[in-house]
Amino acid sequence: MLRLKLRQCGGLATGLKVRESRTEGSRLIKRLQRKFVMITALSVAIVMIVLLAGINAANMIQTEQDSDTILHMLSDNDGRFPDNNKDSMKVKTGNPQQDNPQQDNPQQDSPQQGDAWQKNGSRPGALASPEAKFRTRYFSVYIKNDGTCDINTDSIAAVSRDGARQMADSVLKGGRTEGYNGNYRFKVTVKDDGKLIVFLDCDESLRTMRNFALLSVIIGVVCLALVTVLVMIFSRRAIKPVAQSIEKQKRFITDAGHEIKTPLAIISANAEVIEMMNGETEWTKSICNQVERLNVLVKGMLELSRMDEMSEKPEFVNVNLSETVRSSTDSFMAMMQKKNITCSTDIADNVRVMGDSGRLAELVSLLIDNAIKYCTDGGSMSVKLWINGRKAVFSVYNSYDGELPDDVNKLFDRFYRTDESRSRSTGGYGIGLSVAQAVVQLHKGRISAEKKDGGACFTVTLVRA
Structure with missing residues (x-):
């Protein structure tokens, strides 16, 4: 009867240990899952930030390069587009020689056109279309050394002649030769008889660039959220084997420590009985010392295991x-x-x-x-x-x-x-x-x-x- 009760008590204790171990295993999986999700999300966020920053920086540089190309061309042509589309306005006759008299000799473009392209290299993408002249909003102010001023606002409606002069004076006071004045990008060119300040309306390109940046940030945040959700869904399955392995290792240390305590106690008791019967000898003293050392080791291992398993x-x-x-x-x-x-x-x-x-x-x-x-x-x-x-x-x-x-x-x-x-x-x-x-x-x-x-x-x- 006593043995049966002891077995029942032992079975109950074992069941409680298993249940507690499962609870600890579940907590361990959750802790590892949180760390895994945080590290993955942080890594993806860093990659996306670098990627989006690079894309937006490249877009900004390209936009400024296109604007600077037009500004250089306008500055080289006294603040105006070169008249390079005259032939496109002619009525087609059907005779290739009459419709395209310069087809056999493409080098015979207008002097202004050839000079403009020669200075700016091959025709840039910003000027590839013949419509570039008509969709580009710009104005120029030519302040001569004798005090006279030549203002050209024919290609813009939002700026008056007085406003153009005020903006030119503001740029010259600032001392910069190029940059932004509001939504206008400018370039100052020193001529023999004065200074030419060309302004290019970049409102549309800047607005497009800002919208692209905002859209890319929104897409990046949405993608990061989706990746985080997917990682949270699948991480538990990926981490479970690792958590189970760690949990088994901890359980082994705990169980082994408790199991070692019993034979150590028996060995120590037997050594004390031998000493009582035959007196203390070198061998019994060594046994007691080694048992004490093992007890210290087991105590330390159990202490570390207990602290590792401490969930709260x-x-x-x-x-x-x-x-x-x-x-x-x-x-x-x-x-x-x-x-x-x-x-x-x-x-x-x-x-x-x-x-x-x-x-x-x-x-x-x-x-x-x-x-x-x-x-x-x-x-x-x-x-x-x-x-x-x-x-x-x-x-x-x-x-x-x-x-x-x-x-x-x-x-x-x-x-x-x-x-x-x-x-x-x-x-x-x-x-x-x-x-x-x-x-x-x-x-x-x-x-x-x-x-x-x-x-x-x-x-x-x-x-x-």
Whole structure:
């Protein structure tokens, strides 16, 4: 009957574990899905911004080039279009020789036309149509050295002669030779007997360019929204295998840790019984030491696994970090004296942070314990706590005669040790600093390591309460 009840209790506990594991797996998938969607959306947004910016920049440059081509041509022809379409206004007779007397000799265009194209290169796209002369809105102001002014507003209706003169005076006062004056692009050309200022109405091209830019932004936003929705729909299916693999790994560590505890307890109890019956020997002492070391390792692994699986932020309280650091430092004084370590402390009073008091005490103890383990015999240590603006800064330094890695942040990797042989002479497994880093991350803080004065210094920065 008792066995049946124990089995039922065991089955119930197993069922609760499976249900809890499934809940954690679902939360993990959601967290990974959110990160995946955010990274994908951000990447697509950056690509689209660069692409749309490039397209609109190219469109703007092309528009300005077309405008400048017309302005150069007008400036070279005293503010007027070259008369290059006379033949198109003739009545066709049907005789090729009479209709196109210059067909056999295309170089015999009007002098103004040939000169214009020769100066501006091949006929540009903006002037390729014979209608360009009639659809281009422009005016010019020729201010001569003798004070007279020749104003041509025949090709524009929106600007009067007085308005043209005022715009020309404004451009000359500005000192620029080309640019925009409102919706008009201008060019100043110095002639032998004065200055010619040509204005080109770019209102239509600028409006088209702005509309194109607005339309491209709208299309880009819509495309980004569609991509984000599609990624959200399909990301769960893509991430699920990865999340399940991570969840199985965490479950294995947790289950293995709990399963290892039982044989360790049995081994420790058996060793104690042997000592009671036959007295303490070298072998029983070694068994007890190794069991204790394994217990520390299992505890650290379970602690890391528990913190990784923590889906919700624990309830934080106002913690007096000054008292936590002082009490933890005092508790390690005996270990320091055993290794003849000189420890200096500089702990500011009443430094408070919002956090988990137990986790913060564990953080302080881990860093001090790590410093003692790796500090040279007869070396020095320092424990400091001070305020830096809205931050509370805690640091632990220890002298060290070994070789530190070039990238000291590797010290926070799980099971990393500075000696490649992974010597256990210090009693550690290279997992304490990983736990410390996890505690700091839980409190939204920052932990760093640096080489300093022939040793290592670990610094923790937390937000003050």
